[in-house]
Amino acid sequence: MPARPLRADAARNRAKILQTAEAVFAELGTSASTEEIARRAGVGIGTVFRHFPTKESLLEAVLAELVRGLAEEADALLAADDPEAAFFTFFTGVVQRSTAKNAVMQALAAAGVATATDSDTAGRLRAALATLLERAQHAGAVRADIGVREVMALLVAASRAVEEAPMSLEVITSGLRPA
Amino acid sequence: MPARPLRADAARNRAKILQTAEAVFAELGTSASTEEIARRAGVGIGTVFRHFPTKESLLEAVLAELVRGLAEEADALLAADDPEAAFFTFFTGVVQRSTAKNAVMQALAAAGVATATDSDTAGRLRAALATLLERAQHAGAVRADIGVREVMALLVAASRAVEEAPMSLEVITSGLRPA
Amino acid sequence: MPARPLRADAARNRAKILQTAEAVFAELGTSASTEEIARRAGVGIGTVFRHFPTKESLLEAVLAELVRGLAEEADALLAADDPEAAFFTFFTGVVQRSTAKNAVMQALAAAGVATATDSDTAGRLRAALATLLERAQHAGAVRADIGVREVMALLVAASRAVEEAPMSLEVITSGLRPA
Amino acid sequence: MPARPLRADAARNRAKILQTAEAVFAELGTSASTEEIARRAGVGIGTVFRHFPTKESLLEAVLAELVRGLAEEADALLAADDPEAAFFTFFTGVVQRSTAKNAVMQALAAAGVATATDSDTAGRLRAALATLLERAQHAGAVRADIGVREVMALLVAASRAVEEAPMSLEVITSGLRPA
DNA sequence: TATGAATGAGTGTTCATTCAT
DNA sequence: AATGAATGAACACTCATTCAT
Numbered sequence: 001m002p003a004r005p006l007r008a009d010a011a012r013n014r015a016k017i018l019q020t021a022e023a024v025f026a027e028l029g030t031s032a033s034t035e036e037i038a039r040r041a042g043v044g045i046g047t048v049f050r051h052f053p054t055k056e057s058l059l060e061a062v063l064a065e066l067v068r069g070l071a072e073e074a075d076a077l078l079a080a081d082d083p084e085a086a087f088f089t090f091f092t093g094v095v096q097r098s099t100a101k102n103a104v105m106q107a108l109a110a111a112g113v114a115t116a117t118d119s120d121t122a123g124r125l126r127a128a129l130a131t132l133l134e135r136a137q138h139a140g141a142v143r144a145d146i147g148v149r150e151v152m153a154l155l156v157a158a159s160r161a162v163e164e165a166p167m168s169l170e171v172i173t174s175g176l177r178p179a
Numbered sequence: 180m181p182a183r184p185l186r187a188d189a190a191r192n193r194a195k196i197l198q199t200a201e202a203v204f205a206e207l208g209t210s211a212s213t214e215e216i217a218r219r220a221g222v223g224i225g226t227v228f229r230h231f232p233t234k235e236s237l238l239e240a241v242l243a244e245l246v247r248g249l250a251e252e253a254d255a256l257l258a259a260d261d262p263e264a265a266f267f268t269f270f271t272g273v274v275q276r277s278t279a280k281n282a283v284m285q286a287l288a289a290a291g292v293a294t295a296t297d298s299d300t301a302g303r304l305r306a307a308l309a310t311l312l313e314r315a316q317h318a319g320a321v322r323a324d325i326g327v328r329e330v331m332a333l334l335v336a337a338s339r340a341v342e343e344a345p346m347s348l349e350v351i352t353s354g355l356r357p358a
Numbered sequence: 359m360p361a362r363p364l365r366a367d368a369a370r371n372r373a374k375i376l377q378t379a380e381a382v383f384a385e386l387g388t389s390a391s392t393e394e395i396a397r398r399a400g401v402g403i404g405t406v407f408r409h410f411p412t413k414e415s416l417l418e419a420v421l422a423e424l425v426r427g428l429a430e431e432a433d434a435l436l437a438a439d440d441p442e443a444a445f446f447t448f449f450t451g452v453v454q455r456s457t458a459k460n461a462v463m464q465a466l467a468a469a470g471v472a473t474a475t476d477s478d479t480a481g482r483l484r485a486a487l488a489t490l491l492e493r494a495q496h497a498g499a500v501r502a503d504i505g506v507r508e509v510m511a512l513l514v515a516a517s518r519a520v521e522e523a524p525m526s527l528e529v530i531t532s533g534l535r536p537a
Numbered sequence: 538m539p540a541r542p543l544r545a546d547a548a549r550n551r552a553k554i555l556q557t558a559e560a561v562f563a564e565l566g567t568s569a570s571t572e573e574i575a576r577r578a579g580v581g582i583g584t585v586f587r588h589f590p591t592k593e594s595l596l597e598a599v600l601a602e603l604v605r606g607l608a609e610e611a612d613a614l615l616a617a618d619d620p621e622a623a624f625f626t627f628f629t630g631v632v633q634r635s636t637a638k639n640a641v642m643q644a645l646a647a648a649g650v651a652t653a654t655d656s657d658t659a660g661r662l663r664a665a666l667a668t669l670l671e672r673a674q675h676a677g678a679v680r681a682d683i684g685v686r687e688v689m690a691l692l693v694a695a696s697r698a699v700e701e702a703p704m705s706l707e708v709i710t711s712g713l714r715p716a
Numbered sequence: 717t718a719t720g721a722a723t724g725a726g727t728g729t730t731c732a733t734t735c736a737t
Numbered sequence: 738a739a740t741g742a743a744t745g746a747a748c749a750c751t752c753a754t755t756c757a758t
Contacts, residue, residue, distance in 0.1 A: 161336030519694030
């Protein structure tokens with residue numbers, strides 16, 4: 001968040017790079033070269049490094065964007081009536097759209113960068129998810145001894161499992177339900 | 180299983196390299212350099228490449244070794260009396276000792292190499308696991324609509340989840356139990 | 359002939375690398391290392407590979423440059439009056455200045471790359487040489503049963519012979535003259 | 538020429554290595570690896586290095602063997618009646634069987650090793666060739682102003698030319714004949 | 717004497733990052 | 738602000754040579 005807002009074209013470049021980077025990392029893994037991203041984004045390599053001074057910072061930004069998307073989804077579901085549906089819709093939705101995102105998440109988790117993510121956004125996600133979870137637990141749809149932390153871990157795990165062997169998510173989500 | 184058995188010292192080197200590679204890949208990820216492995220194993224870089232002519236072949240060998248270990252554990256549990264305990268002991272044990280193995284598995288899965296693993300060993304694992312599963316299902320300890328494929332996917336997923344957030348495995352295994 | 363013309367400094371570097379490569383290959387043979395070329399050209403190794411993405415492409419470029427030079431010489435002689443002098447001047451001139459070029463030519467011939475040379479340039483050389491030859495034959499200065507192919511083979515051979523034992527070229531060229 | 542004659546099996550190994558090396562260098566060029574030669578010769582790499590302590594010494598030995606063969610051919614032709622036929626038979630024969638030998642000769646010439654060849658053998662070749670040449674000149678079949686040195690250079694050149702473009706050797710040999 | 721495992725300097729090539737234009 | 742040429746450390750891999758078996 002720079003003090004001075006970016007010039008319009010600079011902002012457009014930044015967005016295009018971010019978007020391209022997400023696609024490229026998803027397609028080729030996080031070892032994809034920065035040049036490849038620049039090429040596909042239609043900008044010079046120097047421009048990428050002007051916006052994101054290291055490759056790691058680009059990865060972080062991509063992850064932050066991903067988390068922002070999740071936070072928005074969770075936020076949106078806060079308005080739903082049925083707490084059970086809200087919670088499981090979120091869970092299933094995330095997992096099903098996660099394939100492309102795994103590569104990024106893995107690399108970042110491995111690099112210990114995950115926790116470094118812009119904490120405001122992460123906090124928003126965590127808060128929204130906490131509310132979804134609490135309500136679902138209150139409605140008796142989710143075991144009481146589960147916390148946000150566990151849910152997030154299961155999200156990652158389920159994403160991985162689905163990538164490995166397409167399977168009914170019910171096998172995993174049933175573990176969340178009360179005995 | 181080379182045609183001619185290796186000389187004693189060569190075999191020792193091969194084992195040391197394999198063991199070191201497992202540790203290094205676990206610690207630094209599969210992008211760790213071959214030189215680093217050679218250094219820690221206390222051998223020259225040429226020796227690593229004599230035993231494993233490409234880095235990928237080294238990764239494969241490490242994975243094969245891992246799978247061999249799992250197959251042995253599963254085999255050993257085939258002799259147990261209690262089918263429920265046998266199955267869940269295996270599941271939990273694998274996940275708990277899996278941290279180190281995740282990096283390797285991921286890389287190989289990504290490279291599509293996983294299936295190329297010495298199929299005899301993989302077959303042995305699959306067979307033993309199938310038996311453990313069947314017996315547990317017969318004893319009413321595991322849902323009937325679960326197959327070996329799903330169990331393996333859940334193993335990977337659970338390993339990943341535990342790595343992410345230490346948590347009671349019960350959350351995951353309960354998904355396997357009958358409703 | 360790149361689509362977009364190189365920046366002035368980049369073009370200068372490219373030329374310097376090409377020129378250095380010709381000298382180095384001539385002096386040390388084509389197994390000379392790319393690093394050595396970079397060092398002598400006063401550029402980083404990365405710069406060499408930016409301009410010539412493989413060592414083979416660098417070899418090809420050097421050869422193409424050589425062929426271009428020959429084609430220019432042959433072209434220039436097309437304007438001469440005396441067909442006999444024109445032909446033999448070309449032949450002798452090429453051989454006498456060829457010492458340095460042998461290493462490159464050999465390697466390329468060996469790699470079967472020779473024919474892959476930018477065919478426009480090679481064609482120009484072949485065409486000019488054909489004219490020189492024809493005129494010389496018409497003037498009774500060269501045997502009629504000789505073709506361009508034979509002349510080129512003799513050029514290579516004579517270059518090699520001269521490198522081996524400095525000798526009067528007359529011994530070789532006399533083979534071209536009518537009985 | 539070791540003081541003590543080699544044991545029978547050692548001598549057999551030496552010969553096999555030499556013969557294999559000639560074939561391998563001819564087929565793959567002199568950059569063929571020593572291991573490849575050992576493999577094809579059916580001996581261990583250590584055995585190759587016991588007989589020829591460096592790769593260069595192996596190249597030298599191969600060349601010496603080649604020269605020995607030529608010397609024998611020249612010697613044999615000393616008994617012939619027709620001096621013209623004797624000389625040109627030698628010349629043509631050498632060139633025609635030379636294809637395989639070029640790689641070796643080139644490498645050695647390039648390395649300045651050529652002159653280091655076992656001078657006894659080289660001397661024998663030179664002497665026999667001198668006699669063949671003298672007689673042919675005496676019989677009026679070869680120009681008088683040509684020396685052994687020039688003939689050898691032309692042999693190399695012609696071998697090269699033939700490799701490049703199969704052509705009638707007459708084009709080259711006619712340069713040797715009197716005007 | 718023969719073997720082949722071990723060695724490590726050297727090679728071609730890639731890529732994150734810097735900087736002149 | 739944008740570009741892309743330049744840089745050089747790092748990597749996977751090769752190979753002549755040495756040495757323990």
